[in-house]
Amino acid sequence: MPYTKRRRLVSSAVAVALGATALAACGSSSDDGEAGSGPVSLTYWTWAPGMDKVVDLWNEGPGKKEQITVTVKKQASGDTLVTKILTAHKAGQAPDLVQAEYQALPTLVSNDALADIGDGAGAAKDRFAEGVWQQTTLGTDAVYAIPQDIGPMMFYYRADLFEQYDLTVPTTWDEFAETARKLKKAAPDKDLTTFSANDSGLFAGLAQQAGARWWTTSGDRWKVGINDDATRKVAEFWGGLVKEGAIDNQPMYTPAWNKALNTGKQIAWVSAVWAPGTLTTAAPDTKGKWAMAPLPQWNDGDKRTGSWGGSSTAVTTDSAHKDAATKFAVWLNTDRTALNALAKDGGIYPASTSAQLSGAFTEPPAYFTNQPDFYRKAAEIAETTAPSAWGPNVNVAYTSFKDAFGAAAKNKSDFTAALDTMQRVTVADLKKQGFGVAE
Amino acid sequence: MKSPAHRGRAGRAPYLFLVPATALFVLFFALPIGYALWLSLRKVRVSGLGLGSGAREEVWAGLENYTGALSDSELLHGALRVLGYGCIVVPVMLGLALLFALMLDSERVRLAPFTRLAIFLPYAIPGVVAALLWGFLYLPDVSPLYYVLDALGLPQPDLLDGGPLYLALANIAVWGGTGFNMIVIYTALRAVPAEVYEAAKLDGATPLQIALRIKIPMVAPSLVLTFFFSVIATLQVFSEPTTLKPLTNSVSTTWSPLMKVYQDAFGNGDIHAAAAQATLIALATLVLSFGFLRAVNRRDRQETAR
Numbered sequence: 001m002p003y004t005k006r007r008r009l010v011s012s013a014v015a016v017a018l019g020a021t022a023l024a025a026c027g028s029s030s031d032d033g034e035a036g037s038g039p040v041s042l043t044y045w046t047w048a049p050g051m052d053k054v055v056d057l058w059n060e061g062p063g064k065k066e067q068i069t070v071t072v073k074k075q076a077s078g079d080t081l082v083t084k085i086l087t088a089h090k091a092g093q094a095p096d097l098v099q100a101e102y103q104a105l106p107t108l109v110s111n112d113a114l115a116d117i118g119d120g121a122g123a124a125k126d127r128f129a130e131g132v133w134q135q136t137t138l139g140t141d142a143v144y145a146i147p148q149d150i151g152p153m154m155f156y157y158r159a160d161l162f163e164q165y166d167l168t169v170p171t172t173w174d175e176f177a178e179t180a181r182k183l184k185k186a187a188p189d190k191d192l193t194t195f196s197a198n199d200s201g202l203f204a205g206l207a208q209q210a211g212a213r214w215w216t217t218s219g220d221r222w223k224v225g226i227n228d229d230a231t232r233k234v235a236e237f238w239g240g241l242v243k244e245g246a247i248d249n250q251p252m253y254t255p256a257w258n259k260a261l262n263t264g265k266q267i268a269w270v271s272a273v274w275a276p277g278t279l280t281t282a283a284p285d286t287k288g289k290w291a292m293a294p295l296p297q298w299n300d301g302d303k304r305t306g307s308w309g310g311s312s313t314a315v316t317t318d319s320a321h322k323d324a325a326t327k328f329a330v331w332l333n334t335d336r337t338a339l340n341a342l343a344k345d346g347g348i349y350p351a352s353t354s355a356q357l358s359g360a361f362t363e364p365p366a367y368f369t370n371q372p373d374f375y376r377k378a379a380e381i382a383e384t385t386a387p388s389a390w391g392p393n394v395n396v397a398y399t400s401f402k403d404a405f406g407a408a409a410k411n412k413s414d415f416t417a418a419l420d421t422m423q424r425v426t427v428a429d430l431k432k433q434g435f436g437v438a439e
Numbered sequence: 440m441k442s443p444a445h446r447g448r449a450g451r452a453p454y455l456f457l458v459p460a461t462a463l464f465v466l467f468f469a470l471p472i473g474y475a476l477w478l479s480l481r482k483v484r485v486s487g488l489g490l491g492s493g494a495r496e497e498v499w500a501g502l503e504n505y506t507g508a509l510s511d512s513e514l515l516h517g518a519l520r521v522l523g524y525g526c527i528v529v530p531v532m533l534g535l536a537l538l539f540a541l542m543l544d545s546e547r548v549r550l551a552p553f554t555r556l557a558i559f560l561p562y563a564i565p566g567v568v569a570a571l572l573w574g575f576l577y578l579p580d581v582s583p584l585y586y587v588l589d590a591l592g593l594p595q596p597d598l599l600d601g602g603p604l605y606l607a608l609a610n611i612a613v614w615g616g617t618g619f620n621m622i623v624i625y626t627a628l629r630a631v632p633a634e635v636y637e638a639a640k641l642d643g644a645t646p647l648q649i650a651l652r653i654k655i656p657m658v659a660p661s662l663v664l665t666f667f668f669s670v671i672a673t674l675q676v677f678s679e680p681t682t683l684k685p686l687t688n689s690v691s692t693t694w695s696p697l698m699k700v701y702q703d704a705f706g707n708g709d710i711h712a713a714a715a716q717a718t719l720i721a722l723a724t725l726v727l728s729f730g731f732l733r734a735v736n737r738r739d740r741q742e743t744a745r
Contacts, residue, residue, distance in 0.1 A: 083705045107708070110489040138490065197688055220487035254686045256580035265580075317492070392489050396707050403691040410600065410688035429707070432507075434484040 039067040040324045043095035045085065047077030048148075048311075050345025054332065057341055062331055068324045070097070079395055082107060089113040089318060096319035097329060100145060101311045102135040103204070103394040106215070108314065109144050110392040115315045116142035120326035127334050127352045131387045136312055138390075139217070144314055146333045147351035148342075151272035151309030152382040153205050156279070158267040159291040159370070165267075169293045173237055176296045180246040183267070193268045194248035194257070195238045197405035200398035202270070205306030206238075207231040208386050210298055215391025221436035222391055227423040232416055233298070239408065239415025249409040258282040270295065272308040273349045273378050276365035288370050294381050303384045310351065349378070356382065393429050400425040479504050479714035504715030514716060517696045518723075520605075524695075525673035527609035528616075533665055535613065536620035540658075541650050543621075544628045555625070559618035566615060570682035573611045578686060599687035611679050616672070620665040627661035628654060663735050667728055674724050677701070696720050 044055065052072045059069055073095065075084055082104045088094040089111060100108055108114045121143050125133055128147050136145040157169060165186045170176040180192040196202065207214070212230040216223045225231075241247045248266065250256060260266040261283035269275065279290060295305045313329040315322050332338050336358070339350045343360035350356060356379040364374035371377075404418035430437050482500035489495060508514055539558055543551055561569065577598040579585045588595045598607045631654065639649050677697040684690040692706065693699040697720065704713035
């Protein structure tokens, strides 16, 4: 990005005025020599809990041998971290390593914030499922990140209440709708689940399962397919259930939602492999009463799931030690000790296929002691994850989802109209920024 | 008799004293504002797929961001929502503050220091905490309020939707802000000389007449000041709706103008559009608040002239 001298002067003056300390903290890695010559210290922005313990393992083990020391900085998480990385990158001060969700990678790459680490990381490719790895290459020959954790989607339900109301675990979405209606008839004050508009990742995952591909490229143009047939089908399905009152329309992650799960007012949750952690805090009284099953399917006999969440480790273009950073990123996400520690201290579900059944994952999560084969089943489901297709303005589409679907869920109005709004806003934003857009 | 050298030093001294203030003003006020204005006149242009280096460049945008912001219906709707919210907050909050101040100032009040503190206390609670606290009370499934309504068989309104949402949001601001405004008005009341009241009493004025004819006109400048602050605070409402947003589908990410600025800057990563909107909001605030002050001053001057 061409910077004029004056601009740099202005921006650095402001930066100094606004936070000399922040600058000092970010710039810590630039004063060490080139990679390979003498000790190297790297900064790593992440939100995974317990990451400092995992990094300690590196600093005392392989890192010590190679003289590469990594420092963990807990910054924001998810989308907020993307903003922080982009801001730091504008000043040329991004940390060496960052954690980034898969759907944020195109945004970061499009801002030239992530380095191509294909040389150092290419060999790790066969440790991951193909659909997972493809998200880090963006369909190019480059490798922009190494997968860390994934969030294959599953269906969680209260086994005891399903029995009480004589419900069977739905294997198709039609059965899911029938189950919701049957429950409503048997217990009008209860809901099978809710359609929540406050986490766009859930809807994106459901669309992904149905075969949607929201961003694709043709030549040097982006094609946005948010209102494609597959997504339309998903939107119509959930909109129909909300409209007829078969399920609730209130958002997730509120005190009311926690209470509904904890007291059995809502008896199922379409979620992902990380749900046990959320349920532990949201519904502590119902421990051992829940069970997990594969996501309902659109066609009987299909085996497909979407993903909700999951993140990767990337090296930034601002790093002065890209090779050293790549070495660490590969170790973190493929080494057995590292992955075990990540699972134990960070509670993540690893992207590395070999780690999904070893170490911490030989036993079910504490919340699901009643389902001893929890992680074996999870690994089988993870294998069926449909490919995803992310673009450079996922953030815009996600915000638009929250507003449009939030209003539609509230008014119990047409979900496909909300979907069209989402498509229109996303395309308009791409055009406004100057991206090539294919109609 | 001063030597030329002396005169020279004396000539420099005022400027030397001005340096710290000027430096602080330039560094922390003029420069950031100037930088925001500069940002608002530029934009990022991407070419092709926008992947890889060099695909993104910052270019001159002229007034494009401003025309974009002005033609964005969401910003206008946000402004209208805030107007509706302000029409509830400002009169109710200032009315209550004045009422409480007058009551505390009356002669027959007991436990005045305790009451004063009790009314002021909510102001000491951070806005986000207050919004969370009320948010929990508004959520039907966890609110003790709804529990009581349910037990009594009374209807349970949804406070986080439609019209009641404005009342719910306004309630948080009124609860938190009344105490502060009351203290400002009360302090002004205490400054009224006692002989004024004595004279009024000798003339046979009742306590109510004293309040309406003497106290309120004499604290008018404080009322103007609190109104001025309240209008600015209303235009900048951000933390209450942002805190309530995750609890309901009814508060969008762009509910108030400032939320839209935040969303564009930190959600959508478009600092240029956000800078333009921020400039517009600052201008609107300036025009509204200083317009009001000027109008009040002109009336004052006319009255003194009479």
